[in-house]
Amino acid sequence: MIQMEQPMISVQHLNKQFGPGCPHCMNPASRKLYKNFCTVCHTVYSCQDVSFDLYPGEIIGVVGESGSGKSTMMRCLYFDQEATSGEVYLQAYKDGIRNLFAESTQQKRYIRNHLMGKVYQNPMLGLRMDFTSIGNIAEKMIAAGSRRVSEMEDRGMELLEKVHIPLHRIKEAPKHFSGGMQQRVQIAKALSNRPPVLLLDEVTTGLDLSVQASVLDLIKALQRELGISIVLVSHDLGVVRMLADRTLVMLDGKVVEEGLTDQILEDPQEAYTQQLVHSLL
Template structure:
C-alpha cells in the first residue's frame, strides 16, 4: 500500500486508563504500534487485557488518556475526539475486529457470501458480480469451499465460522485488526490450522494487529511484540521471543513456567 510508512506509528496510545467506579480496568497504558507489526496482550482472566482492547478499538470509552490513529492522509486523529459516525466508518473500512465467538462478528441469518459482501459495500462496491467474485476468492483464501458461498454461518462448524469472520474482516484490506482470543473455544487441531492461516494472511497483507490472548503459544506464533498484564497494569513488555525466553518480571516467569510444566 502506498501510504505505508514503517517509520511512523499507525497507533499511538498515551496514558490510557479505564475505571469502573472504584474498580480498575486498566491503568496508564502507553505504547506505539507500527504498520505490519503484531502486538500480543497476554494475561490471565481478569488481568484487564480485554478492557484495554475494547478501549483501543473504541468499543469502550476510556476514563483518561489518548488513542491516536494515523489516517490514510498521514494525519493523526484522536479517536475519542472523532464523531461516532467517523469511528463507525473506521471500523467498517480501515479496521477489523475478530471476536472470540464468531457469531458476535457475523450475521448468522445471511449467507457466507453476503457476510463478506457487506464489508465491500461499506467501502462503496456496488457491482454484484464483482462482490460475489471477491467473496468467493476470500472464502478460498480462508479455506472455505466456493460451493458453500450461499450457506448460512449457522450451518458451519466453529472453525469455519471463525475463518468466515476473518474473511469478512480482511476483505476491505484494513490496516489494523483487533483480535480477542481468536482461537478460544476451538479444538486444538482446529486452533493450529487457524493460527497458521492467520499468520500467513497477516504477513501477506502487511497488517498491523493487536491480539488479546491468555495462550502464550498463540502469542509466540502470531506476535512480534508482547505486553504482559496483571491487575490492570502492564508489568512487562518487549519482543515476544525475549519476553518468553528470558522473562524478567516474577509474574511473567510464573506464567511461562506454568505453560512449560503443562
C-alpha cells in the same frame, strides 16, 4: 536526519473504568486496589494507563490472565466501548494527528468500516448468524462504500477460499457452521476491506488443535502477504510465541512487562510473567 518510522497505531495512556471512582481510588499514583477493584466504592479499573505503539506490518501480542483487561482494551480500540480517557492515533487516518477517541461517532464508524478489522472471541459478536456467509463479508465492504455485487462476490469468494470454507457453503448462514468455521468466516470478514490494522481477540481459543494451526497459519500468511499490523490478544503463550514480534504482559489492567516476544518468554523479569511462563512448561 534519520527519518524515524511512524507507528501505525499509537495508544497513549488508555484508561477504562467501570464505576465513578472515589477519593480512595481517584489518584492513579496512590490508589490501593484489590486486583483491579476498589473495595470502597466498587469501581473496577479495567485498563490503567495502557500505552504502546504498533508499527506497520508488526504483530503485537497481549497476554495475561482472564480479567486482566485485554479484551476491554480491544473493545475500546474498536469503539465497542468508550474509553474513560486516553488517546489513540492511527497513521492511516488524517496522518495520525487526530485522537480517535475524540472523533464523532460517524467518524468512528468510518474508521471501523474502512481502516480496521476485528475478530471477536465469540463469533456471535462479529457475524450476523442468519445472513449468508458471503453476505457477512459483503456487509463490511458495503459499509466501506462498495456498490458492485460482482466485485463483492468475487472478493468474498476469494477470502472464503483463503480461509478454507468450501465454495458450496458460502451461501449458507454461519449459524449452521462449526465454531472453527464461524471463526474463519469472521477472519475473512475482518479482512474484506483490506484494513491496515487488524484486532484479534482470542481467535483460536476454543478451537481444536488442527483448526487452531490452520487459523494461525492463515493469519501469518495474510499478514505477510498484505503487510497488516495486528494486535493479538491471547492467553495462550504458544500462539503468541508463534505469531507476535513483541509482547505486552497485562495484569489487573496494567501493562507489567513489554518487550520482544523471545525475550519475554525466555527471560521474564516480572514475577507475574515468570509465573505465567513457568505455568506453560
